[in-house]
Amino acid sequence: MPEGLILGMDVGGTNLRLGVFRGGDCVATLRVEAHLRERCLHAENSAAAESAILDILADAIVQTRQQHPEIQGVGIAFPGFIQGDGTLLQSPNLPGLHHLALGTALRERCGLPVLVENDANAAAFGEFVHERSRQPGLEHLLYVGLGTGVGGGLILHGQPWRGAHGAAMEVGHLIVVPGGRRCGCGNQGCLEQYASATGVKLSYTERTGHAPALPVVARLAREGNADAQAAFALAGNTLGQALAHLLKVLDVSVLRLGGGMSAAWDCFAPALQKRLEADLIPVLRGSVDLQRGNDDDQAGMRGAALLAAARQGGS
Ligand SMILES: [Zn+2]
Known part of the structure; x- marks a missing residue:
């Protein structure tokens, strides 16, 4: 059947x-x-x-x-x-x-x-199942989705971890810039104000006064435009900071990034990896399998x- x-x-x-x-x-x-x-x-x-x-x-x-x-x-x-x-x-x-x-x-x-x-x-479970087909003993995976906002999902022992109020892994609202940009959640300086597609566009607009779509900012960064590169560097840096905090709490070794903005992975990954390694405790340095997710779409x-x-x- x-x-x-x-x-x-x-x-x-x-x-x-x-x-x-x-x-x-x-x-x-x-x-x-x-x-x-x-x-x-x-x-x-x-x-x-x-x-x-x-x-x-x-x-x-x-x-x-x-x-x-x-x-x-x-x-x-x-x-x-x-x-x-x-x-x-x-x-x-x-x-x-x-x-x-x-x-x-x-x-x-x-x-x-x-x-x-x-x-x-x-999305985290989708990535987990894909990854487990390559690593059969895999039990845990951390997923961060970078889109209009920033979301997170954690798979623990093969199941999504929801938390007491279904609000676990609200990664986008980790505060990375104290006193920074106002966020829809009511706080200031949340990760998604810097590391989402919206955040990167805002960083570019603040520097230049122009407001192009994210793929345009990504193209400019690849062409060497310093303002576009700085906007992505800020995204990578703040994301690295937040992920280091999470990994120090969770010690999960497989981390996948998805969402529409992961298409600009090459633009923000160098700053992300540098900050992540710098902020991790020594025992975790070099041990994290961080990659772009398998299928964002x-x-x-x-x-x-x-x-x-x-x-x-x-x-
Ligand atoms: Zn927030």
Whole structure:
């Protein structure tokens, strides 16, 4: 009997990305422009926001299942703090959603097992499964996603570590520049203000007054532009500082970086590696396997699908 299909879904503020997976192999992908953030911002109240989000997710599942009736389960990578059986406590990107029993509600509406996981944890699990295929004894992996913000996921003993409030590994809000740039979380000097795509663009704009897209800043850095190189160096330096703190706490030896900004890996990696090595304690120096992640584009939905499949398989 062939292995069943699992639908993996990556929920973003603008787009839903869907992938139909058999094991770790993606057999079909789909992108739905759903504008979830705007719908949350314009909803009359919390109940209206929750109902809009549930409708969109349930419709996407039902429609994909019509095209692929063999789908046996769903894994959702969701941007927010997730607890227990897929309850969303809160989402910084999708305001108005509080204590929403996403997993249960979608299971009831779609008649399929639904697993919901924090998006960075799901991506971490995707990277973990890939890495474990090369290192069979692997148990732990730390993942940091560099995109519009900075997220983190930790796999411990083969499972995502959520923490008491689903808020473990909020790496982007480690303070790296005391008194620095204001952050959406209410503090100042958080890592994501410097080491995200948004942060790098801001660093470049502060120096030049221009505000190009990140790939342009990356191209300028590669061409030798000193302002663009300084913006990426600041990202690498602050990231190295934060990762050294994390590794001193966790002593995890496999670290993967993903997200859209990892495409500019060559622009920030030298500063990152230099700062990381300098800040680590001697016993950890030279022992960290730090690399760009395997697949930034599908890591979230693949990881969610693999987690859902593992749940169904009882492992
Ligand atoms: Zn913050």
